[in-house]
Amino acid sequence: MFRRATVISGSLKGPDNAGKTVTLRQDVFPFGDGFTNVATATTDAKGDYTFTRRPARNTSYQAVANTGVSYPTAVSQAVLVKVRIRMSLRVSDATPRVGQLVRLRGRACPPHNGLGVRIQRKTATGAYRTVRRTKLRAGTTRCSIYNRRLRVYRDGTYRVTSDDADHARGFSPSRFLNTPR
Incomplete structure (x- = not known):
């Protein structure tokens, strides 16, 4: 890390x-x-x-x-x-209504402005599948930031990941979004 x-x-x-x-x-x-x-x-x-x-x-x-x-x-x-990119993930609402837009944001350290970030959702088999993409942009001198909105229709576990040639793939901690019905 x-x-x-x-x-x-x-x-x-x-x-x-x-x-x-x-x-x-x-x-x-x-x-x-x-x-x-x-x-x-x-x-x-x-x-x-x-x-x-x-x-x-x-x-x-x-x-x-x-x-x-x-x-x-x-x-x-x-x-x-191998040094992993350190990724973080924050969500605007961990208990969104069905169909609600949720903002996912976080940091990637060290900075890699312009690098792609994959937002992934855990499947029934336990694997992660990319559901959205975004790019890192300038944050601080130590980290880049990302920000993306995602419409949530059901419960799910999400994470973000990114990698580059000079770093191993970094993963954020997983976050569970509970959609009450």
Whole structure:
């Protein structure tokens, strides 16, 4: 989730791995422009290390350790951390009359002005189906906003979703609209 903590941890294998320096490197989307060093840690008595990061978008991480004379450098495989767009959903009325227009609004963080948002309704099988679309527009410097009216004819569970190449698909919490009859 956008700006939530991610823990990257590992362990150096073999003898005498306590107190070794491990460097964490990252390659932020768009990938391919190379890894840059972002943090260092020292291994504990068992050779374990841990890093905590708060990536803003999809990021590939790799650990590099200088282990000593016999194995000068150990490099881990790259690990991709996908960062979801953080979506919210508010409704103007959670108990609308049959046929009433309900306003759905919310935010998507980080900002992605112009990106499509899908408003989805849960089907009888438990899957979600898109019932309306809208676009994100400028909100604050930290988030984009959306706003859409929807005519509701029966009870239903709704959510919104959006994605982009630099972020994984984000989902809002579901909201149940109860249409009294």
